[in-house]
Amino acid sequence: MLMAAAFAALSMGAARPAAAVDLTMYYPVAVGGPVTKIIDDMVSRFEKDNPEVKVTAVYAGNYTDTMTKAMTAMKGGQPPQLSVLLSTDVFTLMDENAIVPIDGLVSDKAWFKDFYPAFMANGQIDGKTWSIPFQRSTIVLYWNREAFKEAGLDPEKAPASWDELVEMSKKLVKKDGAGNTTRWGVEIPSTGYAYWMLQALAIENGQKMMNEPGNEVYLTAPKTVAALDYWVDLSRKHNVAPAGSIDWATLRTDFLEGKTAMMWHTTGNLTAVKDAAKFQFGVAMLPAKEQRGSPTGGGNFYIFKSASPEQQKAAVKFIQWMTAPDRAAEWSMKTGYVAVSPAAYKTSAMTEYAKGFPQATVARDQLEHAVPELSVHENGRIYKFVGDAVQAAITGTQKPQEALAAAQQQADRVLRAYK
Numbered sequence: 413m414l415m416a417a418a419f420a421a422l423s424m425g426a427a428r429p430a431a432a433v434d435l436t437m438y439y440p441v442a443v444g445g446p447v448t449k450i451i452d453d454m455v456s457r458f459e460k461d462n463p464e465v466k467v468t469a470v471y472a473g474n475y476t477d478t479m480t481k482a483m484t485a486m487k488g489g490q491p492p493q494l495s496v497l498l499s500t501d502v503f504t505l506m507d508e509n510a511i512v513p514i515d516g517l518v519s520d521k522a523w524f525k526d527f528y529p530a531f532m533a534n535g536q537i538d539g540k541t542w543s544i545p546f547q548r549s550t551i552v553l554y555w556n557r558e559a560f561k562e563a564g565l566d567p568e569k570a571p572a573s574w575d576e577l578v579e580m581s582k583k584l585v586k587k588d589g590a591g592n593t594t595r596w597g598v599e600i601p602s603t604g605y606a607y608w609m610l611q612a613l614a615i616e617n618g619q620k621m622m623n624e625p626g627n628e629v630y631l632t633a634p635k636t637v638a639a640l641d642y643w644v645d646l647s648r649k650h651n652v653a654p655a656g657s658i659d660w661a662t663l664r665t666d667f668l669e670g671k672t673a674m675m676w677h678t679t680g681n682l683t684a685v686k687d688a689a690k691f692q693f694g695v696a697m698l699p700a701k702e703q704r705g706s707p708t709g710g711g712n713f714y715i716f717k718s719a720s721p722e723q724q725k726a727a728v729k730f731i732q733w734m735t736a737p738d739r740a741a742e743w744s745m746k747t748g749y750v751a752v753s754p755a756a757y758k759t760s761a762m763t764e765y766a767k768g769f770p771q772a773t774v775a776r777d778q779l780e781h782a783v784p785e786l787s788v789h790e791n792g793r794i795y796k797f798v799g800d801a802v803q804a805a806i807t808g809t810q811k812p813q814e815a816l817a818a819a820q821q822q823a824d825r826v827l828r829a830y831k
Contacts, residue, residue, distance in 0.1 A: 432466045436494075437467060437730075440475045445687070452469060455467050492716060494715050496546055496547065502534060502712075504791055507790075545710075545752040546712055549679045550707070550782055551676055553676055554675050555693060556667070559670070567694075577598060577699045578650050578652060600646070603657055603799075611783075615703070615707065617638055617639045618635055631798065668689055686769065698778070715727045735752055741756040797819040801815040801819035
């Protein structure tokens with residue numbers, strides 16, 4: 413009996429070690445759909461496969477909230493061991509001495525080559541890899557095929573240029589008997605991630621927004637100003653978009669309710685749109701001025717410096733499990749985010765899914781034209797300066813040139829310390 417009890421205790425211990433390594437992970441949600449449930453399910457499956465590791469996944473709000481909470485916890489002496497934060501938070505996290513490079517935690521650095529180079533770009537600084545791609549995106553154009561058909565446009569063809577976007581939008585605007593607009597041609601969100609949308613327009617106009625060391629931004633470059641001029645003109649000159657702010661969080665609803673025929677939004681919303689749309693819709697790369705282009709976007713895994721060696725090793729194991737091709741494909745199908753590796757798109761599940769829903773590969777294909785997302789030192793402050801400038805221009809309180817000049821001046825003052 414005693415021997416049987418001992419064997420039972422041993423087998424229980426093998427199933428769930430008493431000294432399991434505990435990890436706390438903060439993560440954000442910036443898109444629609446049941447993302448917290450998906451994360452919780454994946455975490456529980458990881459724990460089943462790896463009973464020696466216990467992961468507590470903490471939903472911490474949007475990206476800004478999550479970064480703030482992670483930094484507050486770190487300064488309060490109780491930091492998470494890993495977090496999903498914006499890929500562009502890398503300079504700030506390095507400046508805060510908050511994270512460790514992942515190079516020293518993996519035996520096979522060939523793993524880094526498994527990911528799309530466009531997604532690795534933001535996380536690799538000075539020859540070191542500081543983060544691993546997870547919920548990654550590009551901005552795409554969603555269009556309502558039925559609205560196109562009703563307006564006499566080809567429902568299979570999205571605008572490929574800035575001029576086409578304006579011309580098609582004019583045909584798509586719909587008014588009621590009293591002259592009130594019931595459907596806009598296009599909406600581009602100006603809250604939440606205004607810097608991201610401005611960067612997309614700038615790169616399409618042939619202008620990059622920052623330098624590689626992350627201590628310069630180019631907000632007053634003529635092509636950046638022209639990009640914001642075009643954005644403002646959609647509402648104030650062409651009357652194809654609503655005047656004033658367009659909210660990131662409610663734009664998806666506007667599109668689903670038919671209040672706009674086209675929207676620019678993250679591919680991370682793709683599955684939420686697919687599940688809720690009562691009409692046929694298309695997804696396309698963003699239209700070009702001088703060239704196609706979108707900044708990459710979304711979050712990467714970071715490992716915190718204060719984690720013990722055992723925790724850092726367990727964090728790598730968790731990250732490798734979450735980003736393995738089958739899981740990356742699953743995450744992409746369930747959310748709409750771009751699967752982070754070419755191998756994920758070769759899995760049988762993703763191959764089959766893309767056959768029936770080709771919209772799922774548009775953001776991936778756009779990676780060919782993608783640039784790293786705006787990433788600089790003190791990026792949170794710089795994003796606010798740019799966001800305020802976009803708001804001032806969109807709402808008409810300042811001309812684009814003067815709004816961007818003010819933002820450039822503020823950014824220069826902050827970034828001077830990092831020259």
